[in-house]
Amino acid sequence: MDMSEELSGNEYRQQRIENMQKLEEAGFPAFGKAFERTSNLAELNETFEVGRQVKICGRIVAMRKMGKMAFAHISDGSDKFQLMVKKDLIGEENFAAFRLLDIGDIVGVEGEIFRTRTEENTVRVMEWTLLSKALLPLPEKFHGLQDVEMRYRQRALDLISNPESMEVFKKRTQVMREIRRFLDDRGFSEVETPMLQQIAGGAAAKPFKAHYNALNVDVFMRIAPELYLKRLIVGGMDRVYEMNRNFRNEGLDRTHNPEFTCLEIYQAFGDMRTMQELIQSMFVHLAETIFETVEFDWMDNTINLQTPWREVPYRDLIRERLGDDWFSKTLDEAKAKAEELEVHIEEGMDFREVTHEIYDKTIEGTLIQPTFITRLPAELVPLANRCADDPELVDVFELIIGGKEIAPAYSELNDPIEQRKRFEEQAAGDGSKIDEDFLSALEYGMPPTGGMGIGIDRLLMLLTGSDAIRDVILFPQLKPRG
RNA sequence: GGGCCGGUAGCUCAGUCGGUAGAGCAUUUGACUUUUAAUCAAAGGGUCCUGGGUUCGAGCCCCAGCCGGCUCACCA
Secondary structure, eight states: OTHHHHHTTOHHHHHHHHHHHHHHHTTOOSBOOOOOOSSOHHHHHHTOOTTOEEEEEEEEEEEEEOSSEEEEEEEOSSOEEEEEEEHHHHOHHHHHHHTTOOTTOEEEEEEEEEEOTTOOEEEEEEEEEEEEOOOSOOOOTTTOOOOHHHHHHTHHHHHHHOHHHHHHHHHHHHHHHHHHHHHHHTTOEEOOOOSEESSOOSSSSOOOEEEETTTTEEEEEOSOSHHHHHHHHHTTOOEEEEEEEEEOOOOOBTTBOSEEEEEEEEEETOOHHHHHHHHHHHHHHHIIIIISOSEEEETTEEEEOOSSOEEEEHHHHHHHHHOTTGGGSOHHHHHHHHHHTTOOOOTTOOHHHHHHHHIIIIIGGGOOSOEEEEEEEGGGOTTBOEETTEEEEEEEEEEEETTEEEEEEEEBOOOHHHHHHHHHHHHTTOGGGSOHHHHHHHHTOOOOEEEEEEEHHHHHHHHHTOSSGGGSSSSOOOOOOO
């Protein structure tokens, strides 16, 4: 690696290499072997008991050296713990060697735990061993790593020096585990469907393209698993979900990453109502088991997940905000209103499109508390069943929380003839884009089915109070380094 | 893509009117057996994002570019 050359002039690194050599001469090899600890540091703090003998290990994150004794803090990602090293306990040579350690080094120690005068849990070190030498210095201890770009490029460094960042990703792990547990307990099966697809279906988005040499065909990274999950419903897997990556070849901003994690859930013999109950129960379950609250602060608002959540048909919401007579207005009147609200209207938009543009720009963002928008115009949602009492509307909801769309759910379209029609409209003459295998599956008969998609990254933003998707994705997409 | 803000020591940041580059942490040396953002004394450490320009003189002003953040637009 060129790194070593690049940094060979680095004074800090040079000093650490010298310290490493001195340590090795003193009988402390720089890169030790496996270390069997009695517990991690969080467990040790939880079960603290004065006088117990322990073996613990971690990275040195702070060091206070004095003439004949030294204090240090080690951290292992679960918590911190203080070490006390005294010359008269470990001997002159071991003490001198300990003083050669640098912040960032990983050590293992053995000794008895006690509390200092200031009531801090501490281990009185009797033995210590160097497990790994750090050649590069850690960021400043008090402020941590602030440089936004470096936090994403050097995530390891971010996790070491910013505990709040570590906390977010621990929460992410817990949330995903608890979602699986919740769904498994309800009889759902987690499945895996193709990431490499020859037709990228199930959503309207630009796909990433790749080439498969063995078959000499172009393939696409999936934009959604939907069409495969529905095949499984046809096949008799009654309750399935997949929580995994989707890829969309689109822009990059605070709420978009080109690869993102999506949970898709399908329940046979259910409908949009089934999903409505499911998501409310699931979110409250997550909130209570992981966060121990149903209230979340996010972007200057407090969001309360207490159920039941508000439900409002799309048209009622529009009337509520734009006036009872909205739907009897003319196109010109609607455009005038849009102008008044400073909503940009494209040439050639019809009444429905103008209405939806106003909704998108001025209404959705104001729905802070969880809200189900139901009975959407059919044109907006091509893959859903129509409402029984009004064929112009579809039986779906869009869940809005904090002014953002969190989850759409449908009473899924299961009429293969209608489905083919809509695919053909979508494909606009390009027959190669129509997933014939999926249509065949539908022709064998798909039961009425409730389906839902949840953007996991956005859910995590909400639950962890993060205002950027990059703060909840370990390795977000970045521009290549110039 | 447009607008605004930013890029200075390993890290976090100051830098006045254009006049020899600053602090804290970190590092090195010394003192120190209950410290905890340890303390005290001293020292070393800079491609001021890059390239041009104006000027006797540029971290600072001008132009172009690179990188990042916010925001608007686009995209869905």
